[in-house]
Amino acid sequence: MGILVDENTRVLVQGITGREGSFHARACMAYGTNVVAGVTPGRGGTTFEDKVPVFDSVEEAVAQTQANMALIFVPPAFAPDAIAESADAGIPLIACITEGIPVHDMVKIYRYIEHKPVRLIGPNCPGLINPGAKCKIGIMPGAIHLPGRVGVLSRSGTLTYEAVGQLTALGLGQSSCVGIGGDQIIGTNFVDVLELFDADPDTDAVVMIGEIGGTMEQEAAAFIKSNFSKPVAALVVGASAPPGKRMGHAGAIITGESATAEFKLAALKDAGAWIIPTPADIGTTAQEMLKSNGQLT
Secondary structure, three states: OOOOOOOOOOEEEEOOOOHHHHHHHHHHHHHOOOEEEEEOOOOOOOEEOOOEEEEOOHHHHHHHHOOOEEEEOOOOOOHHHHHHHHHHOOOOEEEEOOOOOOHHHHHHHHHHHOOOOOEEEOOOOOEEEEOOOOEEEEOOOHHHOOEEEEEEEEOOHHHHHHHHHHHHHOOOOEEEEEEOOOOOOOOOOHHHHHHHHHHOOOOOEEEEEEEOOOOHHHHHHHHHHHOOOOOEEEEEEOOOOOOOOOOOOOOOOOOOHHHOHHHHHHHHHHOOOEEOOOHHHHHHHHHHHHHHOOOOO
């Protein structure tokens, strides 16, 4: 059920003994996530919560626990090396929650891993969750999620939670939710996740939340128009942002007409997506879309 993760995912947390890492590792474990290892250099041989072994390196942790997913809570200066370390250890799926990684550092790590058999989610993202499998990777608030058949895909962490909260309140459960991150350089983009949702038999429709900056939404629109077989409700935030001013996320800056909310929405509308007027309309627009397609009575 859902995409990317399930109850069999074996999670390793880099930075598990730090303040953020320990707090969110506990929340992931409480949700049901199978956290099998932690990595903090110099803390090898200890345990987290009296049951999760902590190792000095990812390579050692993988050898001992067969971890196949890395969750990174490492300070910005060290996060690129943490990503590289997990990729080198053969971990196929990495979620980097870290915010504030310099762009030039992410350019280097992107080039380093782009030909390796690894998928990177983030950085500067809330992670991902599969409510049906009780697997939460990152910082999403698990209590608001409801198992179901709507996929959620977003550049914004906060609006991911808002979308999920509205869907759940209307009884519209989620198959999987993926926050790809709002930075200029990220690993997995909209099209990558849309391909997974399109192939997922447990996802009937998708709610997609974009932002100003870049052209990812237009690329998603082109994919939806030519290759996507399921209904999409799309929101693009930042319509009132002035050109040239960065708005929160490193990637949320208008650097030309194509980066504006207006152009992104036009492309998505032309692709056949249902346009969500405002963040307050996410749930009701998705509900109307499902009813219109006969997927909800």
